[in-house]
Amino acid sequence: MKKYILLLVVICLFSCKNENPVIIPITNDKFTIVDDKATEQTHNLLVNLKSISKKGAMFGQQCSTLYGLGWYGDKNRSDIKTVCGNYPAINGWEIGGIELGNTINLDKDKFDDIRSHIIAAYQRGGVNTITWHANNPATNGNAWDKTQAVNTIIPGGINHEKYKMWLDKIADFMLTLKDSNNHFVPVLFRPFHEFSGDGFWWGKGNCTSEEYIALWKFTITYLRDTKGVHNILYVYSSDIVNTQAQYLDFWPGDEYVDVLGIDAYDRPSWNFEDNCLQLTRLLNHIGILKNKPIALTETGLQNNTNQASWWTQKLLKVLITQPVSYVMVWRNENTNDFFGPYPGCISEADFLKFSKSDKIILENNLPKMY
Numbered sequence: 377m378k379k380y381i382l383l384l385v386v387i388c389l390f391s392c393k394n395e396n397p398v399i400i401p402i403t404n405d406k407f408t409i410v411d412d413k414a415t416e417q418t419h420n421l422l423v424n425l426k427s428i429s430k431k432g433a434m435f436g437q438q439c440s441t442l443y444g445l446g447w448y449g450d451k452n453r454s455d456i457k458t459v460c461g462n463y464p465a466i467n468g469w470e471i472g473g474i475e476l477g478n479t480i481n482l483d484k485d486k487f488d489d490i491r492s493h494i495i496a497a498y499q500r501g502g503v504n505t506i507t508w509h510a511n512n513p514a515t516n517g518n519a520w521d522k523t524q525a526v527n528t529i530i531p532g533g534i535n536h537e538k539y540k541m542w543l544d545k546i547a548d549f550m551l552t553l554k555d556s557n558n559h560f561v562p563v564l565f566r567p568f569h570e571f572s573g574d575g576f577w578w579g580k581g582n583c584t585s586e587e588y589i590a591l592w593k594f595t596i597t598y599l600r601d602t603k604g605v606h607n608i609l610y611v612y613s614s615d616i617v618n619t620q621a622q623y624l625d626f627w628p629g630d631e632y633v634d635v636l637g638i639d640a641y642d643r644p645s646w647n648f649e650d651n652c653l654q655l656t657r658l659l660n661h662i663g664i665l666k667n668k669p670i671a672l673t674e675t676g677l678q679n680n681t682n683q684a685s686w687w688t689q690k691l692l693k694v695l696i697t698q699p700v701s702y703v704m705v706w707r708n709e710n711t712n713d714f715f716g717p718y719p720g721c722i723s724e725a726d727f728l729k730f731s732k733s734d735k736i737i738l739e740n741n742l743p744k745m746y
C-alpha cells in the first residue's frame with residue numbers, strides 16, 4: 377500500500393508546474409535515525425527538523441555570532457542580529473584543524489570560542505551545524521590538496537590508525553559540548569561535504585564512490601560505537617548536481633544519513649531562482665523517497681554589491697516553494713569575502729524584509745527543537 381502512496385506522490389511531484397508551490401505530504405512515516413542511542417535532545421532535533429519545514433526554513437550563517445564585518449569576538453553580536461534584531465536560527469561552525477590537536481581552526485578561530493558559541497546558541501534554543509575542512513591525511517596538505525587520500529585512511533589503508541587518532545580528537549570535542557544541566561548539545565555534523573565536485577581530497581575524481589562510502593561508514597561507526605558519541609546527526613551534502621543518480625553517487629545507505637543537503641551558491645552563469653529551485657525540487661524528491669529532512673546547507677551571493685533585492689527576489693522565491701528545513705549562508709569574513717547582510721550593505725533593507733517573511737525562521741520564532 378505504502379508503495380502506491382509513494383508512487384502517487386512522485387507522480388504528483390512531477391506533474392506540478394514550476395510556478396506552483398509544491399506541498400507534498402510525507403507519506404512514508406517510518407522514522408529512522410543513524411544513531412539509535414542518540415540522546416533525547418538529538419533525537420528530538422531530527423524529529424523537529426522534519427516537521428519545521430511545514431512552517432518555514434530556519435535561516436542562519438557560518439560563524440555569525442563569533443565575527444562579522446569590522447568586528448571579532450564582541451559579546452551578543454551578529455551581523456544578522458544587527459540588521460534585523462534576531463540571532464540566526466541555524467549557526468555554522470568549522471572544526472578543520474581539530475584533527476591535528478590544534479587549539480585554533482584553519483581560520484584561526486579558537487576551539488574554546490567555537491565550543492562556547494555552540495553551547496550558547498543551544499541554550500538560547502538555536503541549532504548548530506559543523507563542517508570539517510580536514511587536512512589531507514596522506515600529505516598533511518590542506519583540504520584542497522587533491523592527492524588521493526581516502527583509500528589510505530579507510531580500514532586496511534596505511535593511514536588508518538592515524539585517521540582513528542583524528543577521529544579521537546573529534547570525539548573529544550563533541551563530548552565537551554554540554555549545557556549547564558550536563559546534557560550533551562546536539563549538532564548537525566556535515567563532514568566530507570561537496571563530494572560531487574573535485575574541490576576537496578574526498579570529492580569525486582579524487583576517490584571512488586566505494587572509498588567514500590567506506591570512509592563515511594567507518595567515520596560514523598567509530599564515533600558512534602567505538603567512542604560513544606551520541607549527540608550527532610549526520611548530514612550528507614553534495615555540491616550542485618544535475619540528477620538524482622549524481623546526488624546518490626556516494627550514498628552510504630539510508631541508515632547512515634540523517635539529513636540531505638546541497639551546497640548551491642549563486643554564480644555568474646546561473647539564474648539562481650530557476651537553477652536553485654530545480655536543485656531543491658530534486659532534493660525534496662529524494663528527501664521524500666528517503667523520508668529525511670532537506671537543507672540548503674550552504675548558499676549565498678558572495679560580495680553582493682549590485683543585487684539589492686537578492687534575499688526576497690532570489691533566495692526567498694526558492695524557499696517558499698520547497699520544504700527546506702534550514703538554509704545557511706557562508707561567513708562574513710571581510711569586505712572581500714562576505715555572504716550575509718551587514719549594516720550599510722546594499723541588501724540591508726531587503727534582508728530586513730526577508731527576515732520578516734513568515735517562511736523565514738530566526739532564533740526568536742523557532743519552535744522548541746529539542
Ligand code: BMA
Pocket residue numbers: 470472482483509706
Ligand atoms: C571556505 C573558505 C575558506 C575557509 C573554509 C573553512 O569556504 O571560507 O576560506 O577556510 O571555508 O571555514
